[in-house]
Amino acid sequence: MYEYQKLTPTQRKQLVQERVAKGFPPHAPPHPIDLQTFYLLTAACYHHHPYLTTPSRRQQLLDLIFEYFITHGFEIRAWVILPNHYHLLVYVHQFKTLGQLFKSIHGIISRQWNLEDKATNRKIWYKFSDRAIRCDGHYYTTLNYIHYNPVKHGYVRSPYDWTESSVGWYLETCGREWLRDSWVKYPVLDYGRGWDND
Template sequence: MYEYHKLTPQQRLELVQERLKRGFPPHSPPHPIQIEGFYLLTIACYQHQKILNNSSRRQQLLNLLFEKCIHEAIDIRGWVILVNHYHLLVYLPNLSILTSIFKAIHGVTSYQWNLEDNQRGRKVWYRFSDRAIRSERHYYTTLNYIHYNPVKHNYVNSPYDWLESSVHWYLEEKGREWLRDSWVKYPVRDCGKGWDD
């Protein structure tokens, strides 16, 4: 979405035509795989605005996500909530149930945060994108990617320094050695390599 704004009018037209030719929506993320399974979900604030700029908002969002997902039998396996986007590693019975869940959560949070910021009418959220998990390696590399995301974006020096992340749950449940071994076996530098082969 953000690269689109940098394109010339002709490049934009060609990009939209290519997306339509492939059966994708012209301006929103496609959801080509819709089967039961594990997915990486990425949800961004509109134009990457830093609306989740305090821990209480990030925690509120996380609580709402768990509340709604448990109700819909969605198993959240990994998460990180950052200042302008968040990632979830989930097991979904059906991808189509996400629309109503995100609509409910994002509607409540948008209304509340816009009131708090005196920004009535501001667009807070953009559509979600998904990536079907294809293998055990893809799963654990994705989990490590999620945990490393606050470091990648220069918010902290260590994944353990970011509070709204599942790294703390894994540390408590599996231990530091398990996390370290997973990091060595499934490094983030390989994130995306060969998954579509």
């Protein structure tokens, strides 16, 4: 999105033509793979503005995500809600319904927060992106990436210090030793490098 804004009108036109030729939407993130079962789903606030600065807003969004996703038969395996974006690791049984789910969730949140902040017609969300999980190693590295995200962005020193994350659930369910072994076996390293420029 941000790279597109830096292009000349001619470059933009050429990029749109290339996207359409590949079967992608002209301006939205492409979703070319819809046969997988697990996906890393990411949604960011428009221009990465931190609209989710309070724990109550992050929890409100998380509650709405769980309500909508579970009602529609999706299984959320991991999550993290940060001040300007969030990640979900989800079992996706009907890929085509994801767009409508995000539209509904983001629409409800946008209306409420714009009313609270007295900000008429403010755009809060950009479109979601997805990355299909390819194998077990990719799954567990993604899980660790999600839990490490608050540390990566400098919000906390330890993943266990961030409340709006599934790391606490994994700690309670699987134990600290399981989490430690997972970190060693499936290190994050440079996983996700450059994603914040999307």
